Amino acid sequence: MKSKKWILSAVLTVAAAVAVSTRPGLTVKAADQMGPAAVKIDNFSFGPQTLTVAPGTTVTWTNNDDVPHTVVSDDKAFKSKALDTDDKFSYTFDKPGTYNYFCSVHPKMTAKVVVK
């Protein structure tokens, strides 16, 4: 009967919702738990030099220096164009791992993002 089907689907929906909400990483609160993931570029260095974020996080680099810099990963996973003062570059890290990167204009500038 209609009412039984309705109850059954309601129960299933609730069960599914409970199941989803107890799986780590899939809660709707994930975004709230992360602060802004940011790297500041200044004085020919990346700060922080090691940034640790969760998978799915978007990291934004901002160039506060008065010369252009780039953000290039060692394994070519990401590569910004030249960033002038106040320019930004963002990349979303989906997979866990350690991402070493450097500035291709001033290659002594190195840093990394750890995704876990």
Next chain:
Amino acid sequence: MSDYIKENLNKDGVDRRGFLKCMAWAGTGTLCVLQGGVLKSFALGDVTRQKIGDLKGDLSFVQISDSHIGFDKAANADVTATLREAIAKVNALPTPPSFVLHTGDLTHLSKPEEFDTLAESLKSLKTDQIFYVPGEHDVLNDNGAMFRERFGRNAMGDGWYSFEKNGAHFIGLVNVVNLKAGGLGNLGAEQLAWLQKDVAKLKSSTPIVVFGHIPLWAVYPQWGWGTDDSEQALSYLKRFGSVTVLNGHIHQTMQKVEGNITFHTAASTAFPQPQPGQAASPGPMKVPDDKLRQVLGITDVNFVQGKHTLAIVDSTLA
């Protein structure tokens, strides 16, 4: 007024004391003339009156560097203006240069309009030819394709080439592309192979002048002021009686002599940078406005057929 090498403690022919004294006077517009290991200094105003006999050689050329067209921050709000002043200075030299070398960082951001302004400005340079090598600021987005298209038509690979002038062999090198994480300047295997071949058949008495953007000696590796594979390049040049290496990148004049090789870096026409280790980073250095032109400059080079070293004269804009 002159200073001779008083203490050659390291026996490498570098007159450090005299050189340091000379650098300290640079703010008042002094010329430092290096001739055969002897440093002579002259007040800027005396240059035209002083018949520096040896300077009127068989070959005369000028090096300018690091014009950074497009830069507009505190260290210099108008780099085009100071470039024009440098050009005026070149045009006023007692011996006009046969040609001019620009050792890179023509522009600040590799933008087409910046290359346009640079080319337009250099039209007023009174010389027959201008030769260029790129700096890292000229190859930002395309590994140097636009630079080569406009300023490196006859070059090979990433922009290297050589040419002869009055019996001297000039070599333009590119050490600002394919830079590796944590590394310094880089010449690369292909360019090194070309260089070895290029000089192989030359007589050892041929004067050699090498020019490239990043210094080919370890000025200050912590700031990227050096080239990882320059040793190999220099090994191909060791047999020559006179080798001069002209670089830019560090925005200050510096010199070093190693056997038959004289290394020299030029000032920028745009803005100065701190001396090695004297600041947190090698970025543009702000000086009081009335001092800016005392730390920007050009380099005039003259040599006479048969002499051992070139006469390299740095002069500031004021």
